[in-house]
Amino acid sequence: MAFEEDFSEFLDTDDFAVTATLSDDPDTLVDRMTTESGDPMLAESDNFLITEQSATIVASESEISGIFRDSYYRASETNSGVAVESLAPMFICEEALVSSVAHGDEITVDSVLYKIIHIEPDGTGLTTLHLEVQ
Numbered sequence: 001m002a003f004e005e006d007f008s009e010f011l012d013t014d015d016f017a018v019t020a021t022l023s024d025d026p027d028t029l030v031d032r033m034t035t036e037s038g039d040p041m042l043a044e045s046d047n048f049l050i051t052e053q054s055a056t057i058v059a060s061e062s063e064i065s066g067i068f069r070d071s072y073y074r075a076s077e078t079n080s081g082v083a084v085e086s087l088a089p090m091f092i093c094e095e096a097l098v099s100s101v102a103h104g105d106e107i108t109v110d111s112v113l114y115k116i117i118h119i120e121p122d123g124t125g126l127t128t129l130h131l132e133v134q
Contacts, residue, residue: 005125007094010067017065020091021108022101024061066093068109089114089131095121098129107131 011017073088091107091114098119105116107129114131121127 007125011065011094013065016067018068018109019063019065022062022064022098023106064093064097066091089133091129091131092126095125095127098127101129
């Protein structure tokens with residue numbers, strides 16, 4: 001029997017977590033459904049239908065709970081003495097809820113729209129989505 005972690009207390013919106021709306025980017029749905037040669041695959045799901053002749057895509061939205069962080073980030077100074085400073089927004093959530101997320105998909109947190117630029121599963125069942133303000 002496989003071990004399954006219960007993240008419900010960690011991701012409880014009554015405590016630290018917030019609710020976010022995750023949206024598929026129709027362009028990335030098409031990209032995900034092509035072969036290495038660029039030819040469309042024959043595929044069908046709740047979100048898309050792709051045939052050899054046409055593509056009909058319906059972007060989906062879902063609400064997920066997670067921990068939002070908008071931390072200050074400062075990279076080490078380079079040889080030229082220049083340091084990079086930035087905010088590094090990220091959303092930590094259950095991996096199972098974002099298994100089909102792709103770079104370019106969007107997430108809205110506290111009425112702010114972000115694009116997902118990096119997906120980092122941690123191996124424990126949680127995934128950190130690194131974000132960019134849109």
